[in-house]
Amino acid sequence: MSxxxxxxxxEAPPPAAPAPASRGPWAxxxxxxxxLHFYAGVFVAPFLLVAALTGFLYxxxxxxxxxxxxxxxxxxxGDTELPVSEQVAAAREAYPEGTVAAVRPSPEDGATTRVMLxxxxxxxxxxxxxxxxxxxxxxxxxxxxxxxxxxALPLRTWIDEFHRDLHLGENGxxxxxxxASWLWVIAGGGVVLWFSRRxxxxxVRGTTGRRRTLGLHxxxxxxxxxxxxxxxxxxLTWSQYAGTSIDELxxxxxxATPSVSAAASGGEHAGHDTASGAGGNGEHGVGLDKVxxxxxxxGLGDPVEIVPPADAESAYVVKQVQRAWPTKxxxxxxxxxxxxxxxxxxxxxxxxxxxxxxxxxxLHTGVLFGLxxxxxxxxxxxALVLLILWGYRMWWQRGRGSAxxxxxxxxxxAQVPPYVLVPLMAVIAVTGYFVxxxxxxxxxxxxxxxxxxxVAHRRGRRASV
Numbered sequence: 001m002s003x004x005x006x007x008x009x010x011e012a013p014p015p016a017a018p019a020p021a022s023r024g025p026w027a028x029x030x031x032x033x034x035x036l037h038f039y040a041g042v043f044v045a046p047f048l049l050v051a052a053l054t055g056f057l058y059x060x061x062x063x064x065x066x067x068x069x070x071x072x073x074x075x076x077x078g079d080t081e082l083p084v085s086e087q088v089a090a091a092r093e094a095y096p097e098g099t100v101a102a103v104r105p106s107p108e109d110g111a112t113t114r115v116m117l118x119x120x121x122x123x124x125x126x127x128x129x130x131x132x133x134x135x136x137x138x139x140x141x142x143x144x145x146x147x148x149x150x151x152a153l154p155l156r157t158w159i160d161e162f163h164r165d166l167h168l169g170e171n172g173x174x175x176x177x178x179x180a181s182w183l184w185v186i187a188g189g190g191v192v193l194w195f196s197r198r199x200x201x202x203x204v205r206g207t208t209g210r211r212r213t214l215g216l217h218x219x220x221x222x223x224x225x226x227x228x229x230x231x232x233x234x235x236l237t238w239s240q241y242a243g244t245s246i247d248e249l250x251x252x253x254x255x256a257t258p259s260v261s262a263a264a265s266g267g268e269h270a271g272h273d274t275a276s277g278a279g280g281n282g283e284h285g286v287g288l289d290k291v292x293x294x295x296x297x298x299g300l301g302d303p304v305e306i307v308p309p310a311d312a313e314s315a316y317v318v319k320q321v322q323r324a325w326p327t328k329x330x331x332x333x334x335x336x337x338x339x340x341x342x343x344x345x346x347x348x349x350x351x352x353x354x355x356x357x358x359x360x361x362x363l364h365t366g367v368l369f370g371l372x373x374x375x376x377x378x379x380x381x382x383a384l385v386l387l388i389l390w391g392y393r394m395w396w397q398r399g400r401g402s403a404x405x406x407x408x409x410x411x412x413x414a415q416v417p418p419y420v421l422v423p424l425m426a427v428i429a430v431t432g433y434f435v436x437x438x439x440x441x442x443x444x445x446x447x448x449x450x451x452x453x454x455v456a457h458r459r460g461r462r463a464s465v
Contacts, residue, residue: 028415037189047179054163056381061156077110078136091115091131094140100282106135107303180235181438187228210397217390224383234364255353260331264315282308285336
């Protein structure tokens with residue numbers, strides 16, 4: 001697979017020279033793919049390089065987080081855990097500011113309970129402040145800012161935001177969407193170019209110079225291409241523009257992710273203790289312990305998260321938060337007045353598209369298969385970095401002395417038969433509409449390329465007069 005330019009003079013025949021008929025019906029497409037691959041590599045590779053490096057760091061951040069925050073995350077295993085309500089009370093005594101947004105009871109022996117607070121001064125409005133409590137003694141081990149459904153702590157949060165938007169906010173997200181929008185195009189073009197080469201030219205052993213660089217570049221790229229397609233597709237699912245189109249399409253196909261109804265069933269008295277619940281300890285009506293017991297009775301095993309009622313008309317929501325395989329995403333709503341379960345949503349009943357979306361995102365973020373998943377992502381990121389460097393090296397080696405090689409000649413589209421070119425342009429237009437950070441730059445490139453070609457043509461005519 002080729003990320004940056006990888007053409008040689010014999011691979012890019014002049015537009016005026018028709019391809020030999022023996023090369024097959026797809027031969028005219030090769031110069032067009034080569035030209036697109038060349039320019040996409042030149043202009044998109046820097047964005048892909050940033051995405052690859054920050055993605056590598058993010059995949060490694062899961063294990064680093066366990067080391068850096070070991071004091072907050074782990075405790076010596078004890079014999080008996082305190083009731084969740086007592087653990088929350090201990091957290092609130094140490095950190096009385098804000099309100100309880102959610103509670104994650106200790107999911108395994110030796111792990112702390114997390115009490116998440118919202119409205120804490122100095123904490124980002126989209127984040128929570130997590131208080132870590134020893135479930136056996138009630139000792140508060142500390143508090144840290146937390147982000148997202150995977151409970152990212154400051155180190156991983158910083159890397160995550162750097163990978164997603166370079167810490168530039170919503171506008172910064174355009175960089176990652178731009179990279180994801182083009183990654184599959186560049187990867188696909190590289191695969192087509194690699195398999196359209198003669199078998200003898202694909203070898204690495206015994207070659208030197210540019211031939212060796214091209215061999216390494218193509219071999220690694222072909223092996224990694226499936227991973228790049230996956231990263232591109234899943235990365236676009238929660239992007240700013242393409243992600244909206246994907247969500248709308250998924251909803252129209254009946255693949256939206258279901259959610260549990262948080263409406264309480266007890267009428268006007270359902271949340272009678274909501275406003276005065278235990279001084280902001282998240283205790284409403286029957287309280288946290290009975291709510292957790294009701295969820296356990298419905299089969300919700302660890303890890304779970306308890307979300308207190310949002311208002312007097314709402315119920316508790318208890319949901320499983322295990323993204324690792326096997327996925328646990330069941331959820332129940334519990335009436336705060338009676339402690340009865342009022343609604344249940346099972347992950348097994350999710351539409352197939354919703355399940356695939358969940359698994360795709362979790363595989364992309366490195367949580368589905370744990371350490372193995374994270375190592376695979378790091379290898380993919382490393383492969384992408386090497387491909388980019390090899391691509392630019394090939395461009396340099398193609399030049400003369402200390403200069404980069406010349407670009408691929410324009411006019412390749414003229415060699416493509418209309419019966420292939422017209423449907424191809426239609427597919428590109430539709431894809432560009434749904435993936436605007438692919439379609440808009442591609443349209444701009446075509447316009448500029450046509451204008452430059454026309455200018456060069458007129459200059460040539462004047463020179464010949």
